[in-house]
Every structure is written in structure tokens, then in C-alpha cells.
Amino acid sequence: MKYLLQDLKVRINDKVYIKDPESSALGKRIIEHSILMIDEMGFESFTFKKLGVKIGSNESSVYRYFENKHKLLLYLTSWYWGWIEYQLVFATNSIPKPEQKLKKSIEIITQSIKQDSSFSHINEVLLNKIVINEYSKSYLTKEVDKENKEGYFSIYKRLVTRLKDMIHEVNDTYAYPSSLASTIIEGALHQHFLKEHFPSLTDCNNKITPSTYYTDLVFNSLK
Template sequence: MINLLSNLKISVPDKIFIKDPESSDLGKRIIEHGILLIDEIGFDSFTFKKLGVKIGSNESSIYRYFESKHKLLLYLTSWYWAWIEYQMVFATHNVPDDKDRLFKAIEVVTRTIKEDVTYTHINEVILNRIIINEYSKSYLTKEVDSENKEGYFEVYKRLIHRLREIIKNVNPDYKFPSSLASTIVEGALHQHFLKVHFSSITDCGKAITPTEFFINLTQNALKTNTDESN
């Protein structure tokens, strides 16, 4: 998978950035240290001024790439979901059985993340932690509808649509494939958050993984629907 992914460029909607950060060393440093700083102090406390100090550059140079820290968060989340999407595609494309393909897809979107050495300026483990803790801040805004129309969330929605189609292949009669797909993707973030911060209200932990939970949930949902239709 590493060799396959190394030949692909993670694509982020170009309206999110002013200048592609992948096009220069400074842009890559903005991404690399932006991830580290958001993880360290949280998105609410994060500013371009603080990031400028970290990378030894003027705050104004960061604004040449992103017009706001909100746009930087949108970039990071879009990059993450595109990276997950590529992994899902490669993990499932040679799996002939529909159920096995679905379980493999669920595994990709729910598992604990390991660092991918393909992208040296992005620590995917830390980025995953940011997605778990901060992703909702990218869309829980007054501008969400207009930003959605501009295509800022197209990568995230495309990932869910892919998972929805895999679900439909397993059971074409299931009435809620989109809802189940979005529940798996969003729910995985929530279960990973609960595991760390509110362990008393989740069964996921050292003995049970979010992957096991969502595979079980999906099996029961699709089986129940199939039984009712027979």
C-alpha cells in the first residue's frame, strides 16, 4: 500500500487554500507545524501568530496560503479524509466477497491510526487526534451551508458515499445505507474520543475496539433488515 500511495497526490479542494501548501517548503512546514501546534494547545488557542513563531516566519507569510485558521482546519480535515479514502479503495479493490469488502472498509475508517511514512511532513497519528477532537469545529459554523455549496466538504462526503455503496452491495434492500455509513464514520471518531476521555460510557477500550463495535452494529442492522424482507 505504501508504494501505491506514494504515486498518488492527496487532493484537497483548491478553494480552501490561497496557495497550495504542497507547492513549497514553507507550505509544508505550515502544515507540519500547524498539526503539531493545534495538537499541543488546541484549535481554539491556535493562531497564525503562534504558528509563525514556531516556524520562524512572519504571520503574513502564512496568510499567503490560508485566509484564516478555519480554512487551515478545513484543509487538514479534507487531507485526512482523502488519505482515509485512498486506504479504503486499496484495501477493498481486490476483495471479491461483498461482506468481506464491507468489513475491510469499516476497519479502515474505524481503526487506530498508524503513521504513514509516505508523507514525511504529516504525522497521521497526531492528525487523527486532531480530527477526533476538533473535526466538528470545521462544520459547526454559521457558514456551513455556503461552504458546503462551495465544495469544502466534498472529500468527506465522497468517503461516506463510497461506504454507502459498499453497504448497498451487501443488502440492496436496506433502507438506511447513507445513515449507516455516516454513523460509522462519525461514530468511530466519537468512540475513540470516549475511549480516552469518558471511558465509563463506552464499551470500547483495550479489550474491544471501535472496529469490532461497528462491524457488529452493521451486521445486526443488515441482518435485521434482510430478515424482515424475507
């Protein structure tokens, strides 16, 4: 899978950006350092002015790629979900049994992230932390319905649909496959957040992972 992913290009809705950051060295630096800075200071404190200083470029050069930092966050989170989707597809494509395929998918979606050397300008470990801490800010906005109609969340929705279909393959009489699929994906982020910041509110720890919890939850639900 490592070698297959080396040629991967996650295709983001072109309405999210003004100029594709993957098309230039400056664009890739914008993505690389925005991940580092948002992880370090949080999305609220992050600005294009600070990013420009960090990369040694004018603030206006960042605006040539993204209209605002909300669109940048949409880009980063969309890229993350696309990267997860590709891993899921490659890892499960040759698994014949529905139960094993679903179990592997849950593992990929809920596991702790390791650095992927295929993308030198994207630190997936830090991007995962950003998604855990900041993803809800990409859709908890007044514009969410409009942005949804324009396809800004299509990659995320496609991932939920893939997982829903796998749930249906395991038990086609289960009444809530979409709800369960979205609960796994969103819930895994929340469990990782609780594990890091509110450990008394979760059973996940160094021994019990979100993957363990959601595998147990899903297969008990599908009995």
C-alpha cells in the same frame, strides 16, 4: 499499498487555500507544524502568529497560504479524509465478496491510526487525534451551507457515499444505507473520543475496539 501511496497527492478543493501548501517547502512546514501545535494546544489556542514564531517566519507568510485558521482546519481534515479514502480504495479493490469488502472498509475507517512514512511532513497519528477532537468545528459554523455548496466537504461526502454503496451491495433492501454510513464514520470518532476521555460512557477499551463495535453493529443491522 505502501508503495502506491508514496506517489499519492490528496487533491483538496482549491477554494480552501490561497496557495497550495504542497507547492513549497514553506507550505509543507506550515502544515507540519500546525498539526503539531493544534494537537499540543488545541484549535482555540492556536494562532497564525504562534505558528509564524514556531516556523521562524512572519505571520503574514502563513496568510499567503490560508485566509484564516478555519480554512486551515478544513484543509487538514479534508486531507485526512482523502488519505483514509485512498487507503480504503487500495485495500478493498481486489476483494470480490461484498461482505468482506465492507468489513475491511469498516476496519480502515474505525481503526487506530499508525504513522504513514509516505508523508514526511504529515504526522497522521496526530492528525487523527485532531480530527477526533476538532473535526466538528470545521462544519458547526454559520457558513456551513455556503461552504458545502462550494464543495469544501466533498471528500468527506465522497467517503460516505463509497461506504453507503458497499452497504447497499451487502443488502440492497436495507432502508438506511446513507445514515448507517455516516454513523460509522462520525460515530467512530466519537467512540475514540469517549475511550480517551469518558471511558465509563463506552464499551470500547483495550480489548474492544471501535472497529469491533461497528462491525457487529453494521452486520447485525444488515441481517
